[in-house]
Amino acid sequence: MATIRDVAKEAGVSVATVSRVMNGSGYAHEDTKKVVMAAVEKLNYKPNEVARSLYKRKSKLVGLILPDITNPFFPEMARGVEDYLQQFGYRLIFGNSDEKRDKEIEYIDTFLQNNVVGMIASTSEEANENFDNLDIPVVLLDRTAEKLPAVYSDQKTGGKLAARVLLDRGSTNIVLIRGPVEIKPVYERYMAALEELKQAKVNVQVMDSSLTLQGGQTCVKQLFEQYPETDGIIACNDIVAAAALQEILKRGIRIPEDIQLIGYDDISFTALLHPPLSTIRQPAYEMGAQAAEMLIKRINQEKMEVTHKKLPVSFVERQTTRRKAEKT
Amino acid sequence: MATIRDVAKEAGVSVATVSRVMNGSGYAHEDTKKVVMAAVEKLNYKPNEVARSLYKRKSKLVGLILPDITNPFFPEMARGVEDYLQQFGYRLIFGNSDEKRDKEIEYIDTFLQNNVVGMIASTSEEANENFDNLDIPVVLLDRTAEKLPAVYSDQKTGGKLAARVLLDRGSTNIVLIRGPVEIKPVYERYMAALEELKQAKVNVQVMDSSLTLQGGQTCVKQLFEQYPETDGIIACNDIVAAAALQEILKRGIRIPEDIQLIGYDDISFTALLHPPLSTIRQPAYEMGAQAAEMLIKRINQEKMEVTHKKLPVSFVERQTTRRKAEKT
DNA sequence: AAGCTATGTGTAAACGGTTACACAAAAGTA
DNA sequence: TACTTTTGTGTAACCGTTTACACATAGCTT
Numbered sequence: 274m275a276t277i278r279d280v281a282k283e284a285g286v287s288v289a290t291v292s293r294v295m296n297g298s299g300y301a302h303e304d305t306k307k308v309v310m311a312a313v314e315k316l317n318y319k320p321n322e323v324a325r326s327l328y329k330r331k332s333k334l335v336g337l338i339l340p341d342i343t344n345p346f347f348p349e350m351a352r353g354v355e356d357y358l359q360q361f362g363y364r365l366i367f368g369n370s371d372e373k374r375d376k377e378i379e380y381i382d383t384f385l386q387n388n389v390v391g392m393i394a395s396t397s398e399e400a401n402e403n404f405d406n407l408d409i410p411v412v413l414l415d416r417t418a419e420k421l422p423a424v425y426s427d428q429k430t431g432g433k434l435a436a437r438v439l440l441d442r443g444s445t446n447i448v449l450i451r452g453p454v455e456i457k458p459v460y461e462r463y464m465a466a467l468e469e470l471k472q473a474k475v476n477v478q479v480m481d482s483s484l485t486l487q488g489g490q491t492c493v494k495q496l497f498e499q500y501p502e503t504d505g506i507i508a509c510n511d512i513v514a515a516a517a518l519q520e521i522l523k524r525g526i527r528i529p530e531d532i533q534l535i536g537y538d539d540i541s542f543t544a545l546l547h548p549p550l551s552t553i554r555q556p557a558y559e560m561g562a563q564a565a566e567m568l569i570k571r572i573n574q575e576k577m578e579v580t581h582k583k584l585p586v587s588f589v590e591r592q593t594t595r596r597k598a599e600k601t
Numbered sequence: 602m603a604t605i606r607d608v609a610k611e612a613g614v615s616v617a618t619v620s621r622v623m624n625g626s627g628y629a630h631e632d633t634k635k636v637v638m639a640a641v642e643k644l645n646y647k648p649n650e651v652a653r654s655l656y657k658r659k660s661k662l663v664g665l666i667l668p669d670i671t672n673p674f675f676p677e678m679a680r681g682v683e684d685y686l687q688q689f690g691y692r693l694i695f696g697n698s699d700e701k702r703d704k705e706i707e708y709i710d711t712f713l714q715n716n717v718v719g720m721i722a723s724t725s726e727e728a729n730e731n732f733d734n735l736d737i738p739v740v741l742l743d744r745t746a747e748k749l750p751a752v753y754s755d756q757k758t759g760g761k762l763a764a765r766v767l768l769d770r771g772s773t774n775i776v777l778i779r780g781p782v783e784i785k786p787v788y789e790r791y792m793a794a795l796e797e798l799k800q801a802k803v804n805v806q807v808m809d810s811s812l813t814l815q816g817g818q819t820c821v822k823q824l825f826e827q828y829p830e831t832d833g834i835i836a837c838n839d840i841v842a843a844a845a846l847q848e849i850l851k852r853g854i855r856i857p858e859d860i861q862l863i864g865y866d867d868i869s870f871t872a873l874l875h876p877p878l879s880t881i882r883q884p885a886y887e888m889g890a891q892a893a894e895m896l897i898k899r900i901n902q903e904k905m906e907v908t909h910k911k912l913p914v915s916f917v918e919r920q921t922t923r924r925k926a927e928k929t
Numbered sequence: 930a931a932g933c934t935a936t937g938t939g940t941a942a943a944c945g946g947t948t949a950c951a952c953a954a955a956a957g958t959a
Numbered sequence: 960t961a962c963t964t965t966t967g968t969g970t971a972a973c974c975g976t977t978t979a980c981a982c983a984t985a986g987c988t989t
Contacts, residue, residue: 274713276945287969292947299948300967322714323660324945327651328974334694334715342676342683345870352671355697364711366662367695369683383692385602386650387662486873515873522875542673545814545843547850547875604975615939620977627978628937652975656944 275316284312295320326388331409335363335568336384336392340372344484345540346510346557347395350414353561354393361569363390372397372456385409391568397455410571414564415458422571422580424564426555428458431586432465435507435535435553438588440469442595444505444533446476448496450517452484452509459484459509462537462553466507478503482513489516497524504532511536511543514550518593522547534593548592556584603644612640623648654716659737663896664712664720665695666705672812673868674838674885675723678742681889682721689897691718700725700784713737719896725783738899742892743786750899750908752892754883756786759914760793763835763863763881766916768797770923772833772861774804776824778845780812780837787812787837790865790881794835806831810841817844825852832860839864839871842878846921850875862921876920884912 413423482492508514514536539554810820836842842864867882
C-alpha cells in the first residue's frame with residue numbers, strides 16, 4: 274500500500290501538500306493539485322484510516338450492538354442502520370450481545386479502543402450505565418433510557434392494539450403470552466395488552482415464554498392443556514405466534530373461527546405462514562435508519578429537537594384474526 | 602481515556618516498561634509488574650487499538666462481506682463467524698454487498714484502509730479478482746474460487762439429493778426452479794438436480810426465479826398456469842419454496858399427496874411452515890465458524906492441509922414430501 | 930577477581946497521517 | 960513604491976502504541 278510519503282515523492286511536493294489536496298483543506302495551487310492527483314492515481318493511493326484516526330482521535334467506524342442477529346427482527350434493523358451510515362462513509366463494527374451484560378461491556382470497550390465515532394445499541398436495561406461516561410454519542414435502538422437518545426417503537430399502542438383486535442373480533446377467553454420481563458419493550462407491550470384486556474369483560478390468562486421457537490412450543494403445548502377453552506392468543510412475538518399456530522393446526526382447531534391469534538413484529542416470514550399471521554408491525558428497517566440518522570446528527574453536533582423518537586406501530590390484518598364485520 | 606503515558610507516570614516507570622508488562626514481552630521485574638498493573642487498574646487503562654494497529658500494520662478487525670443480512674440464510678453464517686472470532690479477540694467490520702461489484706470493492710477498500718487482519722466474503726464470481734493482490738488472508742464463504750481458500754457446502758450433492766428425493770417418492774412431472782445463474786452455488790445445485798432428473802424418465806420443466814419472496818410468488822403463479830399437471834417442485838431456496846407452498850395451498854392442491862415440494866437451505870422458519878417444509882440443509886452456522894477458523898489459521902501462518910472445505914448437506918425430511926414407504 | 934550471561938529498564942525512532950507555524954511569493958492597496 | 964493581505968508550500972510536532980538498541984546491574988563461572 275502506498276503511503277502519503279510515496280505520493281509526495283512521486284509528485285515532488287511535501288506530505289503536507291498532499292494531505293491538503295486530499296482533504297481540500299488549506300491552500301493548494303491548481304497546478305499542484307493536478308500533479309498530486311496524478312500521483313495519487315498512479316500509485317492508487319488510499320489514505321490509511323488508522324493513521325488518520327489516531328491523530329484525529331476518531332475513526333469512521335460506528336459500533337453496533339444487537340442482541341442476536343439470528344433473531345429475524347434484527348437483521349432488518351441492522352440493514353437500516355448500515356444503509357444509512359454507508360452513504361456517509363461510516364462503517365459498522367458489529368457485535369451480538371445475547372442480552373448479556375459482560376458481552377455488552379466487552380464490545381463497548383473494544384469499540385472504544387478502536388476510536389469509534391459513535392455507537393448504536395439495543396442494550397439491556399441495566400447496562401445503560403455502561404454508556405454513561407462516554408464522550409462519544411450513543412443512540413439506543415429498540416430500547417430506551419432517560420439519559421440517552423433513542424429510537425424505538427410504540428410498544429404501548431402496540432400491546433393495546435393487539436388486545437383491541439382480539440376483543441373487537443369477539444374473543445372472550447384470551448391467553449396473553451408474556452415474554453421475558455427483563456426485556457423492556459417486550460414487557461411494555463405485555464403490560465399494555467393486559468391493561469386493555471382487564472378493562473374488557475373477558476377471561477384473561479397469562480403464560481410465560483421465551484422469545485424463541487423452542488420456548489414458544491413448550492409454552493403453547495401447556496397452554497392448551499391448561500386452558501382448552503381458549504379462543505384468543507396474543508403472542509409476545511411472531512416466532513412464538515408461529516409456534517402457537519403450529520400447535521393450533523396440529524390440534525385441528527379452526528383458525529380464526531375457533532381461535533384467533535396475533536403476533537408481534539411482522540418479521541418477514543410471517544406472511545408465509547398458513548394461514549398468514551395477523552400481527553403488530555414494528556418498522557424495523559426504519560427504526561435502524563432513523564437511529565443512524567440521529568447518530569450522525571449527534572456526531573456532527575447538530576442541534577436536535579427530539580432525542581427520543583417513538584415510531585408508530587400498525588396492525589397488519591391477515592388471516593389468523595377474523596374480519597371485523599364477521600364477529601362471532 | 603488514559604494513555605500509556607499516564608500509566609507510566611502513575612507507576613513511575615517508562616512507557617516501554619508499561620508496554621512490556623501489558624504484552625508480557627521482554628523482561629520485567631516482578632515488583633515492577635505489580636506497580637504497573639496497579640496503575641493500570643487505578644486508571645482503568647485500555648490500550649488504544651488504533652495506535653497499536655498503526656505500528657503493527659494490522660488490527661484486530663476482520664472484514665465480513667455478505668450479500669444481504671436480511672436474507673435469513675446469512676445471519677446464521679454471520680453468527681458462526683462472529684462467535685468463533687470473538688473468542689480470539691477479533692472484531693467484525695461488516696458490509697452488505699447486495700451482490701454488487703461496486704459495493705464489494707468499496708468495502709474491500711475501506712476494510713483495507715482500516716488495516717483489517719483478514720477478510721471473509723461471500724462474493725460474486727467476477728469480484729474475486731478484487732482479492733487477488735491483497736497481502737492479507739481472505740477466505741471465501743459459500744462461494745469458491747481456485748486461488749482463494751473457501752468454505753462452502755456441497756451444492757452438487759444437495760441438488761442431486763433434492764432430485765433423488767422427489768424421484769424416489771414418485772414425482773413424475775417435476776418443475777425445477779432455477780435461481781439467478783450468476784450466483785454460483787445456486788446455479789450448481791440447479792445443474793446437479795437437472796442432471797439427476799434427466800437421467801430419470803420423468804417430465805422436467807425449468808422455471809426462473811429470483812431468491813426473494815416476491816420473485817418466488819410471481820414464478821410460482823406462472824408455474825401452475827403453464828404446468829398444471831406438476832406433481833413435484835424443487836425450489837432454489839426455502840423462501841421460494843415457501844412461496845410455492847402458499848400457492849399450492851391456495852389452489853387447494855394436496856401436499857404431499859398430489860404434489861411434493863422441496864426447498865433448499867433449511868433456514869429457521871422452514872419448520873414452522875404448514876405443512877413443515879422438507880428441504881436440503883446447509884450448515885450455515887458451521888460454515889461461518891469454519892471460515893473463521895480457517896482465517897485465523899491463515900492469520901497465524903499455520904500450515905493448512907485443506908484450503909477448500911466442502912461441508913456436507915443433508916435432507917431434512919418433513920411433510921412436503923411423502924414417506925419413502927408410501928410411494929404413490 | 931575478572932569475564933560472562935541473564936535480567937531489567939529507559940530513550941528514541943518508527944507507524945502514516947494532520948495541522949500549527951514559519952516563511953516566501955504573489956496580489957492588492959494606498 | 961511601500962505596505963498589507965492573500966496564496967502557496969514546507970518543516971516538524973503530534974496522535975498512542977511497539978520495539979530496537981543502549982546501558983546498567985545482578986548472578987554465574989572459572
